[in-house]
Amino acid sequence: MAARQSDDATGGMAAVASQTYGYHISTPRIVVLSIISFGLYLFYWLYRTWDQYREHTGANVHPVWHALAMLVPVYGWFRFYAHCKAYRDLMEENGVPHNLNMAPILVILIIATAAWSPVPTQWLNNYLGESGISVMIDLIMDGVSLAGLLVATVVVCRVQANFNRYWAAVDGALTYRARYGKGAVALAVLGAILWFTVAGYYIGYYLTN
Template sequence: MDVSENLYAPQRAEGVSATEAQRPFYTVSRTKFLTLFLLTFGSYQLYWAYKNWQQFKQASGKEMWPIARALFAIFFTHALYREANARIKQNGTTYDWRPGELATLYVVIAIISNVLDSLVRKNIGFPTIDLISLALLPLHGWVTWQGQRGLNKAAGDPLGESNARLTPINYVFIVLGVLLWALMVFSFTLPPE
């Protein structure tokens, strides 16, 4: 061990670059974010929330459970955006992104989306509820992306250029998403029972 290493610094996870480990929040480009969000029917937001809290935990050294904060993102998104806004101010920069309003909008859309998805699973209101749920997906993605822009700014990578390339696992989820989208479109063409 090098004597210059900080013994009290949070340990980096295996396979995490030094630059990524030093960033207080997860950064991602707009194209990659929206592609993964839309093609995974919004499931990407679980990974997104987890990575943001994991990065924050590593950078701050605060004790928390990133997985729990990701699973219950509606309760923790305001705190995440507040931390990012505090970091922006701490860096001596400004960014007009209205974190409180964006977090509230994220929570409201997430709750509406969950209610609609619950109705879809119970086959209530087919196909109208399904179509409303699908129409809400781009709005949900766009609102979440607006929050990500603030997180990117707080992490010192406003455009998310350090995470713009798709990885092999991203392509796996893209292929699965395209297949799921195709299956869903096909199901709408079938005659009602």
């Protein structure tokens, strides 16, 4: 009987080890989709990785609400911390090395999101009127916002690198990549429209003045 139980346990462990997790998200994908989507992909990334965590652990988490919480000033930073901590605890429980040092990650994220302001440039012109000065201020603000987006993307890439390390330890290889998903594609299309809108604003102004 003991031998039978031992064989069953060994078979169960082998079955777990043979499972494949299509959770690997590459850095190039995050960078490209974040830029194309006007930064909207970062919210989708948070939703997707929370969903992966729930699927993998069976934890009672709500990916959609966690992603939307990032829109709430200050509170969103706490939710991001909770997200990283959940994965960090999972990695430590399974003996997977990580570099999720939350203090510097959060400081950089706070600075990046403060700079990355989704304020439409046209709002400023309602007060200053359309002029060379207001358009120049708009351009500077958009430049700062873009820099904030890029820094936030770098932070997410670093965090995802740790997640990938965990999936590699669980699966034994990173050959099973996460699907793009319809949501990611839709946000990329929406972001491209926003890019054309902003570019059209500047091009239209300089062509008519």
